[in-house]
Amino acid sequence: MxxxxxxxxxxxxxxxxxxxxxxxxxxxxxxxxxxxxxxxxxxxxxxxxxxxxxxxxxxxxxxxxxxxxxxxxQAWEASTLHALSGTVSVSTQSQEVFRAAASRVVELLAARECAIYLADDAGNLHLHTRAVPGGPGRGDTPAVPDLAGRAFTTREALEDEAGFTLPLAVGEKTLGVLLVRPTEGATRLPEATQRLLRTFAQQLAAVIERLRLQQEAAEAEILRKTDELKSVLLSAVSHDLRTPLSTIRTASTALLQEGGHWDEDARRELLEMIDAEAARLSRLVGNLLDLSRIEAGALHPVKEWRDLREVIARAADHLHDRLREHPVVVDLPADLPLVPLDFTQIEDVLVNLLDNSARNSPEGTEIRVSARRQDSDVIVQVENQGPPIPVEAAARIFDRFHTLEERRRGMGLGLAICNGLVEAHGGRIGLERPGEPGARFAFSLPLEEPPAPVGERPSAVTP
Amino acid sequence: MSGARILVVDDERQIRRALRRALEAHGYEVRGVDTGEEALAALKWRPDVILLDLMLPDMDGLAVARRIREQSGVPILVLSVRGEERQKVQALDEGVDDYITKPFGTAELLARIRVALRHVAQQPVAPVVEVGDLRVDLDRRLVARGGTEVHLTPTEYEVLKYLVHHAGKVVTHRMLLQQVWGADYAAETQYLHVFMSQLRHKLEPDPARPRYILTEPGVGYRFCAPV
Incomplete structure (x- = not known):
């Protein structure tokens, strides 16, 4: 006993x-x-x-x-640490990891609050994430506690009635501070918990550093892509601009050249060429403007409910000279509804698609434009009888990064612009049945307008 | 040379049409094709000059030029754009005769075509070439400017002779170096620029604005064709 x-x-x-x-x-x-x-x-x-x-x-x-x-x-420490580490190692892709880590600390240690302060480039601490029991901390952002500031400068774990703070450091660099306030009534955190938090702080710091490096790499990649875009654009633009210029220059200097023998037909043809190519240049300049707006994200379609028939007819008239060798067949169902669209922008899309088709199909073959309703969209198709576009190229022809070496003539800028304009309308553009003879481009325009994002000016809607 | 046949290889229909009109007005017979394959097939038509765009939809313009050369010595004039210097040089080194940069004027094109036709006619280079105040007597190896004899070193003379032999046509750095210095020096363009500078100082009224030996940036030199 x-x-x-x-x-x-x-x-x-x-x-x-x-x-x-x-x-x-x-x-x-x-x-x-x-x-x-x-x-x-x-x-x-x-x-x-x-x-x-x-x-x-x-x-x-x-x-x-x-x-x-x-x-x-020890078992508790191990399992808690394991649980905490889990939050930082599973989803290290985003800033979400901090929120998850802070909530987990509050939950597992039954703490009153857990906050992560990170230093900016100037070395000033800012509250990054704060968690309290029952969810993320809300309300006013409290000022950075003095204790956190001291822990940051001294790089030492500190404790007072405000709580327990740990510097988040990787090597020589201090990235921020982790603050934990113990439960109400408990004045200080138990030794074991402190030990655990130290290990956790190290892991957290490593994650912060990794995220920072990832972000830097991503920014460098964006810069590289931007540079690449610029050079691709420049070469595409210079080619596209120079071609009509060459024709104009050849035709005009031919007319000016002395010693030539001109009949009325030849003279007229050269003058018409100059006129048509000047119009083409003007279209290209328009395209460049569109592109710069797309790039700047400044493309706000002003949608009105319009008859597609009218837009298609205008686009075809616009390209009158270019379509001389290509009859355009328009096939629209009688009950096709009016479509909310920005007239000029969708006209530009059709001009580019028709121009592309005219350029890439044999003379004398027809180009077919059709449209139909499909669920809450209207699908517009432009189909030519040109050679097939290879399957592997199909996904890339709408890409701005499509390089000059790969691109067939005239397939660079125009399609990238179509893509930008259709997307600005909330639609999609693509190449149907790639690899088969006769390219068929199709784009969709949504009939129901999605709710306008905040800050966008309201569309002028005339039913 | 009226009536000469000119084959235009360019996939831009408008350019083909404009060229056809411009050349026909000067008495040439013109045929236009838009692919490399068609260009090769059109050799049967026996063109006297081929105007060849380097960017064709079906095959590389350089490859087309090479295949034309396998079958015929017809002069090939490349229609190129600025920025294609590397391709131009390669094409010239591989036997293309000349190039002209788009957009070009009709007068310039007609002049290039005339030079090409003259070279293909294998007219012997006149023993005495006179341009402006410059006189080159190839028989007696005498060079004079404004009636005064100019003393050239043997190398300078060789450079000048090669340029005069190809008067009106572009000569690449490599061609000049190989011809004058030998195959081992084909890449030593610095040599060439030094000699060219000396030569111009002796021959040109204003070496900074050469009139006789013209620079083709990134490509080579061209001796001004006697008018």
């Missing part, structure tokens, strides 16, 4: 039990019975023996219990 009490309850209770059992033995089993008189030295020895057993056993048991508690704490 003394033994088991020592094992279960510790030293104090087991000594009490040993005294009680001595008294009980003395009362019931020793002479004189039923009295508490200690009659013999033997009784004293019994009592002392009992006490010794109680003492020894309880010490042993206490050590056992401590070890068990240690083991349990």
């Amino acid at each position: 003394v033994f088991s009490s020592a094992v279960w309850w510790g030293r104090g209770p087991s000594i009490t039990i040993s005294v009680l059992s001595f008294l009980a033995v003395n009362f019931f089993f020793t002479v004189p019975y039923y009295t508490f008189v200690v009659a013999s030295t033997q009784d004293i020895i019994t009592l002392l023996a009992l006490l010794a057993v109680a003492e020894m056993t309880s010490r042993l048991a206490a050590r056992l219990r401590e070890r068990e508690a240690d083991a349990r704490r």
Whole structure:
């Protein structure tokens, strides 16, 4: 009994039990019975023996219990750390990781608050993420606590009534501070928790550094792409501009050249050429303007409900000269609804698609323009009888990065602009059945306007 | 040379039409095609000069030029744009005769065509060439400016002779270096520029604005064709 009490309850209770059992033995089993008189030295020895057993056993048991508690704490530390590490290693792609980590700290350590402060380039701390029990911290952003500032400059773990702070450091660099406020009533965080947070802070710092490097790499990539875009655009533009210029220059200098023999037909043809190519140049300049607006994200379609028939006819008239060798067949169902669109922009799309088709199909073949309603979209198709566009090129012909080497003549800028204009309308453009003879471009225009994003000017809608 | 046949290889219909009109007005017979394959097939028509765009839809213009050369020595004039210097030089080194940069004027084109036709006619280079105040007597190895003899080093003379032999046509750096210095020096363009500078100082009234030996940036030199 003394033994088991020592094992279960510790030293104090087991000594009490040993005294009680001595008294009980003395009362019931020793002479004189039923009295508490200690009659013999033997009784004293019994009592002392009992006490010794109680003492020894309880010490042993206490050590056992401590070890068990240690083991349990270590297990808790390990599992908590594991849980925390999980938050920072699983989704290290985004800033979301900090929110998850802070909430997890609050949850697992039953903390009152967990906040992550990060330093900017100038070395000033700013609150990045804050979590309190039951979700992310809301309300006013509290000022950076003094303690956090000190932990940041001294690079040491600090503690006061405000909470416990740890610097987030990688190598020589201090990136920020982790602040944890213990539960109400508890003045300081237990040693084990502090130890755990130190390890966690190291992991967190590594993640912050990695994210920063990723961001830098992404920015460098954007710069590289922008440079690439510029050079591709420049070569595409110079080719596209120079071609009509060449024709104009050849035709005009031919007319000016002395010694030539001109009949009226030849002279007229050259003049018409100059006129047509000047119109083409003007279209190209328009395209460049569109492109710069697309690039700047400044393309806001002003949508009106319009009859596609009219837009198609205008585009075809616009390209009159270019379409001389290509009859345009327009096939629209009688019940095709009006479509909300920006007239000039969709006309530009059609001009580019028709121009592209005229350029890339044999003279004398027809170009077919059709449209149909499909669910809440109107699909417009422009189909020519030119050679097939290879499947592997199909995805790239609308790409601004499509390089000059790969691009067939005239397939660079125009299609990229179509893509930008259709997307600005909330539609999509693509090449149907690539690899088959007769390229068929198709783009969709949504009939129901999606809710206008905040800050965009309201569309002028005339039903 | 009226009536000479000119084959225009360019996939831009408008340019073909304009060239046809411009050249026909000067008595040439013109045929236009828009692909490399058609250009090769049109060799049967026996053109006297081929105007060849380097960017064709079906095959590389350089490859077309090479295949034309396998079958015929017809002069090839490349229609190119600025920025294609590397391709131009390669084309010239591989046997293309000349190039003209778009957009070009009709007068310039007609002049280039005349030079090409004269070279193909294998008219012997006149023993004495006179341009402006410059007189080159190839028989007697005498060079004079404004009646005064100019003393040239043997290398300077060789450079000048090669240019005069190809008067009116562009000569690439490589061609000049190989001809005058030998194959081992084909890449030593610095040599050439140094000699050219000396030569111009001796021959040109204003070496900064050369009239006789013209620079074709990134490509080579051209000796002004005698009028």
